Amino acid sequence: MKDLKVPKQYTIKKTPKETLENWYRLMKIGRALDEKAPNYLKQAIGWSYHAPYAGHDGIQLAIGQSFEKKKDHLYMYYRDMLTALAGGMTSEEIILNGISKATDPSSGGRHMSNHLAKPEWNMHSVSSATGNHTLHAVGTGRAIKYYGEKAVSISSQGESSVSEGYVYEAITGADKEELPVIFVVQDNGYGISVPKKDQTAQRKVANNFTGFKNLRIIHCNGKDVFDSMNAMAEAKRYAIEESKPVLLQANCVRMGSHSNSDDHLLYRSDAERNYVVEYDPLAKYRRLLLRYERFTEEELNKIDEEVKLEIKASHKAAMAAPDPDPASIFDHVFSDPYVSEKYPEGLHNEEGEKTKFITALNETLKAEFRNNPDTFIWGQDMANKDKGGIFNVSKGMQAEFGEKRVFNGPIxxxxxxxxxxxxxxxxxxxxxxxxxxxxxxxxxxxMEQYVDTSHDLWRSNGKFSPNVTIRLASGGYIGGGMYHSQNIEGSLAAIPGVRIVYPSFADDAAGLLRTSIRSEGLTMFMEPKALYQDPKAATVVPDDFEVPFGKARIRREGSDLTILTYGNTTHLSLDAAKKLAEEGIADVEVIDLRSLIPLDEETILNSIKKTNKVLVVHEDKVFGGFGGELSALINEKGFEYLDAPIKRVGSPFTPVGFNRILEQAILPNTQRIYTAAKELIEY
Structure with missing residues (x-):
C-alpha cells in the first residue's frame, strides 16, 4: 500500500510549550550521553560498544514518545538511545547499561552496552543479530490481535537490516496475518561502511515492499521532530484501527562513525561529513524554538545547564553502583521446570491397554490445550482439514481448539x-x-532464532523466559536420506539455555511433553519418528503422567555392563542385551537417558559403579555426537569405577544415504551393539 498523506497533529506553533520543552530536554540529555559515551571507553570504565544516534534524533524521539509502557511493545536496536530515553528510561539507567553494572535494568551487565531494554515495561531485550527482533515483534503483534488489545508492537531498526531474510519473512507474515506491527526503518544510508546502493536497488528500502497487500508504507524526515511525530502518530493510529502493519521509513543522517570500533574517515568524504553535520536535528530543533519565539535563548540555556547537572549526578550514581558478581554467571541459564508431585521419578506401575507413541503425543497435546487455554501450536502442514503435521501428530486439534490456537506456519x-x-x-x-x-x-x-531464544533468560537477567516447546521429528530408519533421516541433538547440545529431551517409549513421550509444555523456558523435544507407529514403543500411558527433566530410566537392570542410550537405539540396545543374556554371555543394564539436558548423572554413575563397564549407543554420528559428552563425564567423574575403556556405537562420519542399503550400512543396528558389548565384556 503506497504512502498516504499524514495528518499534521504536531507543529511548532500548535504544540504546547510544555511538550516542546520536554522534547528539547530529552534530546539534550540524549545528545549529552551520546557524546559522553566514548569517554568511558577512553578511561577504561566501560561502554566498549557505542553506536551514536546523532542524526536520528527526530524519529527516535517520536518512537519513544509514541510508546505506551506496559501496553505497547517496543523492540529497539543498538542505536536507539534516544528512543529509550523518550520511552521513559533515565539517564542513570542508560549509563548503568553503558558501563555494565549489576543494576543495569537492561541485562545486569550481561549483554553488550547500547542494547537497552526494560522488559517490565515491554521494552524488550533483543540480541545483537541485526533485525532478528522483527520476528519477535510479529509474534507479539499476533498476541495483541488474539487478545483484542488496542496496542501496537514496534520494531525499530536500521535500513541495512532489511537485507536479512528473516526481516522479509517478518514483514510478509505481518502482512499476511494483518497484525498491528510498526516496522520503523531508520535509514542513515550506511550499513557500517557499506553504502545503501550496495544493499538494495531501491533508493528507499521501504519501496521494496510496495506490492504487499495489507502493508501501509509511510515515509518521513527522521531528522525533523514534527514530521517524525506526525508519522508515528499516524502509523500507530492506522495499526490499531485497521489492525494492519505499517512500514515507516525515516530518512536520517549518521553524523559520526557507525560505532566506536569504526572510523568513517576511511570511507566518507569531507563534503559528506560536513553535510550531515549541517543537518543536525538537535540544532535545527533549537533554531525552530527560537525562530518561532516559543522559547528565549535564556530559557533554553537554563535547560542546557539543568541537563549538565543531571548527567553529572547520573554519572556519579552509576559509578557507585555495584559490579556484577562473578558467582552469578550460573543464574538464569535455565528457566524453572515444572515439578511433578505425583511422579517425582517419572515412573508408574499402571497396567492396561497400550498406547502408540504417536497417540500418546496427540492425546497429551490435547489434554494440555484443555488444561491451559493460553496454549498455542503452529508449524508447517499443521492444520489442513484432517491433517495435523507431516506425521499427523496434531491430528484433530484444530477441529477442537480452533484456527486461532492451531494453525499453519509458512515454510x-x-x-x-x-x-x-x-x-x-x-x-x-x-x-x-x-x-x-x-x-x-x-x-x-x-538456528539464529534458536540461539537467540536460548539466551533470552540469561541475557535479560531473568526478566524474560521464552516459554516455548520445539517439537522435531528426528532420526532415521525410514529410508529418508539427507534432510529426512539425520540427528541434530549433538550439535544443539553445545548451546546453553535449552533443555533437550529424547523419549523412546510412549509413556515417556507423554510425560516429557506434558512437563515441557508446563515448564517455563525453552525445551527441544525430539521425537524418533520411526517409533511413531512401532508396537515396540507402545506402552500403558496414565492420563496425567509426568516425567521430570534430568531423570533417566533403567529399562533393563544388569550387573556386567551398562549401556547408555536414547531414542531409536534404546530398542536396539534392549534387543542386544536380551540376546547377550539368552546366550549366557552377560547381564546388561540398559539406561534410557530420556533427558539429555539436564542429564541424570547420578543414575549413570551409580550404574557404572555396579557394572564397571559402559557402552554409549546413539543413532547420531560417533564423531561430534552427544556420546562424546557422556564419555567425558564418565572419564572425569567415574574413571575409578571402570575396568575397561568407554566404547561408543553410532553412525560413521558421513551423511545418511537414501538407498536402504546405504542407510543400513550407516545407522546402528542390534548386531553392531551386540558385538561392541561382547567385546567390552571380554576385555
Missing part, C-alpha cells in the same frame, strides 16, 4: 520459531508449541 523455520519467541513475550501464562520443521534436519534455517 520458514526461523519465522515459526521467531514468532513463537515474540508471542510468548506477551504474557507469562502463554505456552507455545511449534513443530520447528517438518523434519529435524530442516531446522537449520531457524
Amino acid at each position: 520458514a523455520e526461523d519465522f515459526i520459531l521467531g514468532t513463537a519467541n515474540g508471542m510468548s513475550r506477551y504474557h507469562e501464562k502463554i505456552r507455545v508449541v511449534v513443530e520447528g520443521a517438518e523434519f529435524a534436519d530442516y531446522f537449520w534455517p531457524a
